[in-house]
Amino acid sequence: MNAPAPAKDAKKALVAIERLSxxxxxxxxxxxxxxxxxxxxxxxxxxxxxxxxxxxLKSLIGLIQPTSGRVLFDGEPLGGMSDRQLTAARTRYGFVFQQAALFDSSTIEENVTFPVLEHRRAKPAEARRMAVDRLRQVGLPESVLTKKPAELSGGMRKRVGLARALMMDPDVLLYDEPTTGLDPIMSDVVNELILRTTELGGDDNPVTSIVVTHDMHSAVKVADRIVMLYPVARLKPDEPQIVYDGPANKIEKSSDPRVTQFVHGEARDRLEELQIA
Ligand SMILES: Nc1ncnc2c1ncn2[C@@H]1O[C@H](COP(=O)(O)OP(=O)(O)OP(=O)(O)O)[C@@H](O)[C@H]1O
Structure with a gap:
C-alpha cells in the first residue's frame, strides 16, 4: 500500500482528514x-x-472530492470505498442544513420518514412511530405531521430538520449554521437540542457532532472544541489555515489577533479593504 501513514490519532478518530486540500x-x-x-x-x-x-463539511461525506489528501470515516479512507460502501458510510451521518432543506410540497411526515423508508425499507407504520418519537425529542407535537414546511416557523423547520437527521440514529451529526436566522431564544433552544442530542447514544455510543457556525455564543455553548479556519487568500504561503484549535472556553484568551478580531466581531482593517467610507 502506498497510502500515506495515518495521522497519529487517526485510529481513534471517528472522522479524520489528512493533509486535505x-x-x-x-x-x-x-x-x-x-x-x-x-x-x-x-x-x-x-x-x-x-x-x-x-x-x-461536504468533503467529510464525499460530496466534494479532495484535490489532495484524504478523508477517513472510522479509520477507512472514503477514497478507497466502493459506491455501496460510501452510501453505507453516509447513512451513519445525519445532516442539519442551513435552511432545514425540507421538501416544500411534502408533509412533515413525508419529510421526516423519508430516510428510513428509503434506506431502511421501514414499514410506514413503524416509520410514523419513529417520526413521532423524534419530533417529540425536539419538542414538536404529533400534530405537525400533516403540515407542510411553509406552515411552520423557521425555528420549527430547523427542529424538523434535526428530527429527520435523527431518524437513522446517526453516529455523526453535521450541522451547517444551525442557529442562523433564529431569534436569541430559539437559537438557545437549538443549542440545547444540540447538547442533548450528543447524549442520545449514552456512554457506549455517544453522538459525534460537527457544527459549522458564525455564532460565537452558540460555538462556545455547544462545543468541546473549536477550530477556526482562515481564508487561504489571506495567508502567507507557509502559514497554517487553522488559526485556532483548542477548548471552546479558551478561545477568548487566544493571543492571535486574527482570532480575537473574529471572536469580538471587529471589522478593523476590513473596512478599508472593502472601501467603506
Ligand atoms: N462547488 C464549488 N465550485 C466552485 N467554488 C466553490 C464551490 N463550493 C464552494 N466554492 C467556493 O469556495 C469558497 C468557500 O465556500 P464555503 O461555502 O465553504 O464558505 P463558508 O466558509 O462556508 O462561507 P459562509 O460562512 O458564507 O457560508 C467560496 O469562495 C466559494 O465560492
Whole structure:
C-alpha cells in the first residue's frame, strides 16, 4: 500500500482528514488541513464567510472530492470505498442544513420518514412511530405531521430538520449554521437540542457532532472544541489555515489577533479593504 501513514490519532478518530486540500480552478479553498474528531466530541468550525467551512463539511461525506489528501470515516479512507460502501458510510451521518432543506410540497411526515423508508425499507407504520418519537425529542407535537414546511416557523423547520437527521440514529451529526436566522431564544433552544442530542447514544455510543457556525455564543455553548479556519487568500504561503484549535472556553484568551478580531466581531482593517467610507 502506498497510502500515506495515518495521522497519529487517526485510529481513534471517528472522522479524520489528512493533509486535505481542495481547489476550484485557480482558487485554493482548503490547504493542507489535518484534523481528527474523536467519537463523542462536539467540534465547532468557525471562520469568516468564504473561508471554506461548508466545503470542509461536504468533503467529510464525499460530496466534494479532495484535490489532495484524504478523508477517513472510522479509520477507512472514503477514497478507497466502493459506491455501496460510501452510501453505507453516509447513512451513519445525519445532516442539519442551513435552511432545514425540507421538501416544500411534502408533509412533515413525508419529510421526516423519508430516510428510513428509503434506506431502511421501514414499514410506514413503524416509520410514523419513529417520526413521532423524534419530533417529540425536539419538542414538536404529533400534530405537525400533516403540515407542510411553509406552515411552520423557521425555528420549527430547523427542529424538523434535526428530527429527520435523527431518524437513522446517526453516529455523526453535521450541522451547517444551525442557529442562523433564529431569534436569541430559539437559537438557545437549538443549542440545547444540540447538547442533548450528543447524549442520545449514552456512554457506549455517544453522538459525534460537527457544527459549522458564525455564532460565537452558540460555538462556545455547544462545543468541546473549536477550530477556526482562515481564508487561504489571506495567508502567507507557509502559514497554517487553522488559526485556532483548542477548548471552546479558551478561545477568548487566544493571543492571535486574527482570532480575537473574529471572536469580538471587529471589522478593523476590513473596512478599508472593502472601501467603506
Ligand atoms: N462547488 C464549488 N465550485 C466552485 N467554488 C466553490 C464551490 N463550493 C464552494 N466554492 C467556493 O469556495 C469558497 C468557500 O465556500 P464555503 O461555502 O465553504 O464558505 P463558508 O466558509 O462556508 O462561507 P459562509 O460562512 O458564507 O457560508 C467560496 O469562495 C466559494 O465560492
Amino acid at each position: 481542495v481547489r476550484f480552478g485557480t482558487q485554493t479553498v482548503l490547504r493542507d488541513l489535518s484534523l481528527s474528531v474523536p467519537r463523542g466530541q462536539t467540534l465547532a468550525i468557525i471562520g469568516e464567510s468564504g473561508c471554506g467551512k461548508t466545503v470542509l
